[in-house]
Amino acid sequence: MAGRIPQSFIDELIARADIVEVIDARVPLKKKGREYTACCPFHNEKTPSFTVSEAKQFYHCFGCGAHGTAIGFLMEYEHLDFVDAIETLAAEYHMEVPREDTPDSRHARDEKQPLYDILDQASQLYQQQLRQSDRAVQYLKQRGLSGDIARRYRLGYAPEGWHFLLERMGNKPLIINNLNITGMVIEKTAGNRYDRFRDRIMFPILDRRGRTIAFGGRIIDEGEPKYLNSPETPIFHKGYELYGFYEARQSIRNLERIVVVEGYMDVVALAQHGIGYAVASLGTATTKDQIQKLFRTVQEITFCYDGDQAGHRAAWRALENTLPILRDGLEARFLFLPDGEDPDSMVRKEGKDAFETRLKTAIPLSDFLFNKLQSDIDTDTVDGKARLAEKAKPLLSIIPESVFKDLMYKRLSELVGISETKLQPGQAADAPEQAQTPPITSPRSTRAVKQNATRDAIALLLQHPGLAKASEIPEYFASASIQGLPLLHALYRTVRENPDISSSALLERWRDKEDFSILQKLIQRNVRGTDEKSEQLAVFSDAIQRLIQKYHDERFDTLETKLKQSGLNEAELEEYKALLRR
Numbered sequence: 001m002a003g004r005i006p007q008s009f010i011d012e013l014i015a016r017a018d019i020v021e022v023i024d025a026r027v028p029l030k031k032k033g034r035e036y037t038a039c040c041p042f043h044n045e046k047t048p049s050f051t052v053s054e055a056k057q058f059y060h061c062f063g064c065g066a067h068g069t070a071i072g073f074l075m076e077y078e079h080l081d082f083v084d085a086i087e088t089l090a091a092e093y094h095m096e097v098p099r100e101d102t103p104d105s106r107h108a109r110d111e112k113q114p115l116y117d118i119l120d121q122a123s124q125l126y127q128q129q130l131r132q133s134d135r136a137v138q139y140l141k142q143r144g145l146s147g148d149i150a151r152r153y154r155l156g157y158a159p160e161g162w163h164f165l166l167e168r169m170g171n172k173p174l175i176i177n178n179l180n181i182t183g184m185v186i187e188k189t190a191g192n193r194y195d196r197f198r199d200r201i202m203f204p205i206l207d208r209r210g211r212t213i214a215f216g217g218r219i220i221d222e223g224e225p226k227y228l229n230s231p232e233t234p235i236f237h238k239g240y241e242l243y244g245f246y247e248a249r250q251s252i253r254n255l256e257r258i259v260v261v262e263g264y265m266d267v268v269a270l271a272q273h274g275i276g277y278a279v280a281s282l283g284t285a286t287t288k289d290q291i292q293k294l295f296r297t298v299q300e301i302t303f304c305y306d307g308d309q310a311g312h313r314a315a316w317r318a319l320e321n322t323l324p325i326l327r328d329g330l331e332a333r334f335l336f337l338p339d340g341e342d343p344d345s346m347v348r349k350e351g352k353d354a355f356e357t358r359l360k361t362a363i364p365l366s367d368f369l370f371n372k373l374q375s376d377i378d379t380d381t382v383d384g385k386a387r388l389a390e391k392a393k394p395l396l397s398i399i400p401e402s403v404f405k406d407l408m409y410k411r412l413s414e415l416v417g418i419s420e421t422k423l424q425p426g427q428a429a430d431a432p433e434q435a436q437t438p439p440i441t442s443p444r445s446t447r448a449v450k451q452n453a454t455r456d457a458i459a460l461l462l463q464h465p466g467l468a469k470a471s472e473i474p475e476y477f478a479s480a481s482i483q484g485l486p487l488l489h490a491l492y493r494t495v496r497e498n499p500d501i502s503s504s505a506l507l508e509r510w511r512d513k514e515d516f517s518i519l520q521k522l523i524q525r526n527v528r529g530t531d532e533k534s535e536q537l538a539v540f541s542d543a544i545q546r547l548i549q550k551y552h553d554e555r556f557d558t559l560e561t562k563l564k565q566s567g568l569n570e571a572e573l574e575e576y577k578a579l580l581r582r
């Protein structure tokens with residue numbers, strides 16, 4: 001296992017790579033003024049709306065909203081994950097990717113390797129057993145599975161009896177220990193141990209590198225539980241892994257879409273019918289981590305569930321987990337099967353083409369969301385409209401800043417007859433020259449300090465990291481409750497710790513964090529009055545001053561409320577007095 005890539009190398013590589021070169025090698029660019037353009041590779045168009053800025057080292061499509069750094073482009077265009085994109089880019093610039101080989105990573109590696117080894121061994125034994133068991137083979141044949149598919153998914157059979165693994169692998173303490181850690185044996189009392197999986201069809205769960213990290217086992221005849229999984233172990237985290245994802249990536253070059261289904265058997269049955277792009281989440285609900293993982297590889301996910309109540313509940317959970325990561329250019333859809341059917345039975349009944357046609361009828365996430373919310377509300381009444389707005393707002397608010405988000409608000413606005421700006425908090429501040437009435441409850445407040453100050457400050461710092469050297473941002477921003485201040489502070493500290501970091505490298509450090517999409521938007525923001533380099537620092541400092549003022553105002557309000565309600569302790573009283581004197 002390779003160690004981590006040092007952050008300093010990633011920063012240097014991003015600073016050295018030129019986005020124009022990187023993109024031009026794949027999508028030929030034309031120079032137009034200060035920027036470069038082409039027809040967008042991410043959506044269909046005849047006139048170019050895809051632009052690349054050499055100065056900002058950023059691309060943006062005005063048609064579909066796709067945008068990002070050179071790394072982001074490689075990830076999107078070539079369907080790579082972050083590490084693969086770094087390696088691709090490094091190869092193009094003839095740089096060798098160093099790996100950290102710290103004692104820690106070596107230790108972790110040594111500790112985990114025997115676990116991978118023992119599961120691999122178990123998998124081989126199960127596959128062998130499958131070939132020798134008429135009953136197991138008969139069962140798979142009956143379900144329409146071929147030997148080819150069984151091999152591709154490394155299906156196996158755990159025989160009856162309590163001590164198959166222990167007998168086959170030997171009774172050495174080290175082996176017993178590893179079987180214990182990986183959950184393959186259960187130890188009820190000291191020395192009294194037995195196999196977890198008995199008389200079951202075995203589905204090995206593979207990680208992204210194809211190593212066996214856990215198993216799912218299905219009972220052959222009737223019995224409970226129908227499915228049994230490995231427990232959480234040091235190498236298996238249920239909420240993060242997906243059954244069948246490795247196999248899908250292996251069998252399809254340029255994987256573009258994924259179908260998420262509920263069971264192992266569904267995945268295998270679909271593959272048997274030529275639909276090799278299905279995966280199963282390993283529990284009832286698909287987690288945010290799993291969805292994020294999929295969206296790093298594909299742009300389109302269809303969640304396929306049973307048409308019953310449980311199916312609808314699972315779909316809704318998936319929707320909630322998808323919203324916070326739904327960037328522009330990504331698509332999520334939902335398909336509900338007729339009552340009593342699952343993908344396995346359905347595809348066996350109707351075959352590949354009909355099933356794929358069915359997939360095409362899956363409803364877009366936006367429709368699913370609004371249909372569901374409206375299903376028990378009468379939106380012809382004023383009350384109903386208000387309730388719909390109340391239910392929709394928290395869901396829409398977690399969507400990253402994007403064209404998609406704006407469209408969702410637009411749709412809600414049309415449904416309830418309230419203007420978008422009123423529905424979307426923070427948006428009003430963005431409207432130019434809009435008169436703002438300060439809230440009556442705090443006459444002293446200068447709340448009219450525009451949300452723009454936060455956005456401007458973050459945008460400027462992101463676009464010109466050098467500003468951090470010449471300015472001071474107070475430590476208390478790190479834990480301030482005002483939106484954006486902790487993020488501003490975190491950016492500031494990163495630049496202070498890495499004074500030479502480039503704009504794109506700074507952005508890339510946020511790739512796996514929640515604020516990434518906001519930063520992607522802000523890195524393109526044109527902050528008024530900063531065309532000249534000499535103006536940038538002044539505007540930046542001014543924004544910081546306004547934010548400090550805003551912070552103090554809010555602090556004052558909080559303390560004043562507390563003073564009236566429950567009184568202040570000594571330190572708070574001092575702070576309150578100091579604020580009064582300001």
Ligand SMILES: [Zn+2]
Binds near residue numbers: 040042061063064066
């Ligand atoms: Zn586009």
